[in-house]
Amino acid sequence: MKKAEKKEAAKTENKEEPKMNFLELEKKWQAAWEKNKIFEVSEDSKKKKYYALEMFPYPSGAGLHMGHALNYTIGDIFARFKRMSGFNVLYPMGYDAFGLPAENAAIKAGEHPAEYTEKSMINFVSQQKALGLSYDWARKVVTCTPEYYKWNQYFFLKFFENGLIYRKKAAVNWCPKCQTVLANEQVHSGKCWRHEDTDVEVKQLDQWFIKTTDYSEELLDKVRDLQWPERIKIMQENWIGKSFGTDINFKIGGKEWPIFTTRPDTIYGVTFMVVSSQHPKLMELVTAKQKKEVEAFLKKLGGVSEKEVEELGKEGVFTGSYAVNPLTGDSVPVWAGNFVVADYGSGMVMAVPTHDQRDFEFAKKYKIPMKIVISPESKTLDIKSMKEAYTENGILVNSDKFNGLKNREAIEKISEFIAKQKLGKKTINYKFRDWLVSRQRYWGTPIPMIYCDSCGVVPVPEKELPILLPKKIKFGKGNPLATNMDFVETRCPKCKAKARRETDTMDTFFDSSWYYLRYCDPKNNKEAFDKKKVEYWMPVDQYIGGAEHACMHLIYARFFTKALRDLGFLKFDEPFTRLFNQGMLHGRDGNKMSKSLGNVVNPIEIIDKYSSDSLRFNLMSLSAPDSDSIWSDTGIESAFKFISRLFLGITNIKIGKSSPKFESKINKAIKEISLDIGSIKYNLALIKIRGLYDSIMQENEISKKDLESFMKLLHPICPHITEELWHNLGNKTFISLEKWPEADETKINEKFEQEEKNAEKAVSDILNVLKIIKEKTGKEGGKIYLYVIPDELSSYNAEAISKRTQKEVKVFTVNDKKKYDPGGKASKAKPGKPGIYIE
Numbered sequence: 138m139k140k141a142e143k144k145e146a147a148k149t150e151n152k153e154e155p156k157m158n159f160l161e162l163e164k165k166w167q168a169a170w171e172k173n174k175i176f177e178v179s180e181d182s183k184k185k186k187y188y189a190l191e192m193f194p195y196p197s198g199a200g201l202h203m204g205h206a207l208n209y210t211i212g213d214i215f216a217r218f219k220r221m222s223g224f225n226v227l228y229p230m231g232y233d234a235f236g237l238p239a240e241n242a243a244i245k246a247g248e249h250p251a252e253y254t255e256k257s258m259i260n261f262v263s264q265q266k267a268l269g270l271s272y273d274w275a276r277k278v279v280t281c282t283p284e285y286y287k288w289n290q291y292f293f294l295k296f297f298e299n300g301l302i303y304r305k306k307a308a309v310n311w312c313p314k315c316q317t318v319l320a321n322e323q324v325h326s327g328k329c330w331r332h333e334d335t336d337v338e339v340k341q342l343d344q345w346f347i348k349t350t351d352y353s354e355e356l357l358d359k360v361r362d363l364q365w366p367e368r369i370k371i372m373q374e375n376w377i378g379k380s381f382g383t384d385i386n387f388k389i390g391g392k393e394w395p396i397f398t399t400r401p402d403t404i405y406g407v408t409f410m411v412v413s414s415q416h417p418k419l420m421e422l423v424t425a426k427q428k429k430e431v432e433a434f435l436k437k438l439g440g441v442s443e444k445e446v447e448e449l450g451k452e453g454v455f456t457g458s459y460a461v462n463p464l465t466g467d468s469v470p471v472w473a474g475n476f477v478v479a480d481y482g483s484g485m486v487m488a489v490p491t492h493d494q495r496d497f498e499f500a501k502k503y504k505i506p507m508k509i510v511i512s513p514e515s516k517t518l519d520i521k522s523m524k525e526a527y528t529e530n531g532i533l534v535n536s537d538k539f540n541g542l543k544n545r546e547a548i549e550k551i552s553e554f555i556a557k558q559k560l561g562k563k564t565i566n567y568k569f570r571d572w573l574v575s576r577q578r579y580w581g582t583p584i585p586m587i588y589c590d591s592c593g594v595v596p597v598p599e600k601e602l603p604i605l606l607p608k609k610i611k612f613g614k615g616n617p618l619a620t621n622m623d624f625v626e627t628r629c630p631k632c633k634a635k636a637r638r639e640t641d642t643m644d645t646f647f648d649s650s651w652y653y654l655r656y657c658d659p660k661n662n663k664e665a666f667d668k669k670k671v672e673y674w675m676p677v678d679q680y681i682g683g684a685e686h687a688c689m690h691l692i693y694a695r696f697f698t699k700a701l702r703d704l705g706f707l708k709f710d711e712p713f714t715r716l717f718n719q720g721m722l723h724g725r726d727g728n729k730m731s732k733s734l735g736n737v738v739n740p741i742e743i744i745d746k747y748s749s750d751s752l753r754f755n756l757m758s759l760s761a762p763d764s765d766s767i768w769s770d771t772g773i774e775s776a777f778k779f780i781s782r783l784f785l786g787i788t789n790i791k792i793g794k795s796s797p798k799f800e801s802k803i804n805k806a807i808k809e810i811s812l813d814i815g816s817i818k819y820n821l822a823l824i825k826i827r828g829l830y831d832s833i834m835q836e837n838e839i840s841k842k843d844l845e846s847f848m849k850l851l852h853p854i855c856p857h858i859t860e861e862l863w864h865n866l867g868n869k870t871f872i873s874l875e876k877w878p879e880a881d882e883t884k885i886n887e888k889f890e891q892e893e894k895n896a897e898k899a900v901s902d903i904l905n906v907l908k909i910i911k912e913k914t915g916k917e918g919g920k921i922y923l924y925v926i927p928d929e930l931s932s933y934n935a936e937a938i939s940k941r942t943q944k945e946v947k948v949f950t951v952n953d954k955k956k957y958d959p960g961g962k963a964s965k966a967k968p969g970k971p972g973i974y975i976e
């Protein structure tokens with residue numbers, strides 16, 4: 138407990154705790170805001186815009202959880218602050234409504250995904266309203282509506298027209314019982330989530346890809362300039378993973394395979410190759426003799442989930458093929474492995490077990506020979522006694538004409554030699570892959586493509602959009618779209634012959650890649666958005682969400698912006714200027730909130746018991762919004778009590794004239810709290826607001842203006858009670874739309890601050906002396922006399938000190954001729970430190 142709080146508690150200890158019921162008051166103001174549409178905005182060229190946005194939620198059946206409440210409260214405080222600071226604030230909300238969970242719920246409970254989603258959304262909206270969030274609800278965007286996904290299809294066609302979309306075979310998880318493709322999340326330890334006895338198979342299917350890699354360089358280059366948390370920028374850089382290296386052409390069965398490496402200095406040490414077990418051409422490399430073994434291996438891997446790979450460890454199988462090293466002429470075996478990515482480089486890597494730990498472990502496991510090509514300068518390596526790969530720098534050995542070179546220099550020398558001899562070339566490689574957007578599932582946007590036996594793949598003409606997702610479907614075997622003949626059977630747009638529709642739907646990351654643009658013009662049925670409106674509102678000035686979206690969503694959205702810019706839809710490069718990641722809120726036991734641990738705190742239950750303002754106040758008091766925090770039951774209790782006291786205290790304060798001391802205090806607070814809220818350090822703002830409230834309670838009266846300033850400072854965090862208090866003062870406007878107070882610097886007087894500190898120090902000195910007296914004599918001290926330097930007299934208020942020490946207090950100046958000073962303590966007084974005598 139802080140000092141001020143203790144004081145406050147002492148003051149009300151003997152009185153009955155105020156038990157306020159804020160629920161009705163909160164509902165009243167939520168309804169008034171909605172009725173008066175005060176948060177609805179439109180473009181206004183005279184006002185500076187501000188676009189504040191939280192990542193939109195997936196509307197799950199479980200409703201709002203505390204993490205959501207935290208996320209949205211952080212955003213709402215910011216939006217309210219910016220609105221009051223004079224900006225035209227766009228602050229919208231919507232729902233990422235397509236996706237697997239709704240489909241899973243449908244399969245399990247027999248409920249249609251559309252109904253499940255609709256019900257969940259209604260629940261979400263009412264819960265978000267109960268939190269008092271100041272969204273412009275007229276701009277609500279729901280991705281599963283044809284009004285929205287029509288434009289997904291439109292952009293898909295635009296990308297296709299411009300060569301940004303292509304088809305390619307890729308590995309998918311396949312359940313032979315479900316007769317359908319499974320998402321990685323639906324594969325549990327290599328088995329189908331619905332059929333625990335059924336091994337998941339890997340199938341190569343034709344899939345739609347978006348050429349996100351066309352933008353690798355720009356995505357990497359521009360991330361540095363963003364005002365984003367450093368760790369998110371680093372994660373994006375690593376995800377894109379640019380590296381400079383060399384493609385070396387190995388020959389396998391007469392065919393050339395360019396193998397990417399950043400370590401051409403180890404080329405003479407290659408003793409085997411590893412091709413990805415998901416490589417579409419893997420079976421072409423497998424010899425008849427090895428076929429059975431490879432198939433058994435693939436079955437054992439069970440699916441393409443990377444998590445499974447981590448559990449299994451590095452596994453491999455010999456394909457039967459050999460690759461010829463273009464520098465040595467050696468033939469080395471080609472293995473298939475589960476740890477090589479199918480579309481990194483050519484999906485195959487050269488392995489140098491002596492100088493790469495992963496290759497070393499693999500070679501040991503499968504008894505593959507090794508060869509040393511880098512030697513430390515001080516000792517000689519011996520393969521037989523090596524316990525791990527030698528990965529340090531050294532001198533090249535066993536490397537023909539490059540022997541004796543330092544290996545770092547050899548990288549350049551050998552790659553130059555390879556290029557000269559046309560055995561390969563220098564190249565840049567990225568880990569970043571093209572985006573696989575095909576999903577063999579129902580609850581998503583239908584991909585607007587048609588297959589015709591004579592014309593091939595034909596895009597749906599734009600005027601036929603949207604291709605509606607059929608409502609009547611049967612779940613069971615396979616993708617419900619593929620078994621719905623009314624949907625599948627169509628005519629070819631080119632030759633009018635019978636043709637088939639694409640039954641794949643789009644990855645829902647496609648939906649979330651441009652929703653922030655739709656908010657700028659959500660009801661447009663002629664275009665995805667009006668360019669002028671988007672130009673006014675975009676880019677998003679402050680984006681708020683979880684760090685788990687560091688890569689996928691935030692990279693796809695950046696890609697989309699750049700691609701739409703190049704297609705003439707947009708005039709800016711980056712969608713989100715500033716990004717804020719909120720911390721994780723853990724359960725009261727310090728663990729992640731989860732049903733199984735029974736530590737879940739439901740925000741709506743808290744609001745019903747304590748009020749939304751109390752919840753908001755408590756969430757923002759726990760810690761800095763970007764650090765992790767732990768839910769505290771005493772915290773919410775104390776927030777509720779504080780707000781109840783504050784409500785009564787402010788209601789009863791006498792309005793008159795503020796003392797210069799209080800004026801100094803409040804102007805300093807305005808200055809500091811504005812900075813705290815502007816930099817999303819709400820916890821610091823709250824400490825100052827509590828302090829300011831304590832100061833108000835020590836004043837006999839304060840001015841109406843100062844009282845209103847206090848309400849405004851508190852408003853973003855506690856919007857409901859401040860709206861009520863504002864109206865109780867006789868105001869007819871909404872405090873939500875009032876102007877943020879400005880600090881009058883001329884009123885800030887550091888002398889008052891110093892005085893306050895001195896008085897505080899004197900009180901603690903007195904309490905200390907009283908304690909010593911009691912310890913020494915066993916008696917309570919009596920009357921207290923203070924002797925102060927004359928011009929400090931105003932700092933020491935006898936009444937205030939008496940209240941704190943529970944003793945009678947008298948204050949004299951040291952030069953007071955009539956002072957009572959039996960201990961001669963007046964001579965001990967110094968500036969800022971009074972002499973003290975206790976009877």
Ligand SMILES: [Zn+2]
Binds near residue numbers: 313315316
């Ligand atoms: Zn299954």
Ligand SMILES: [Zn+2]
Binds near residue numbers: 631634
């Ligand atoms: Zn045709």
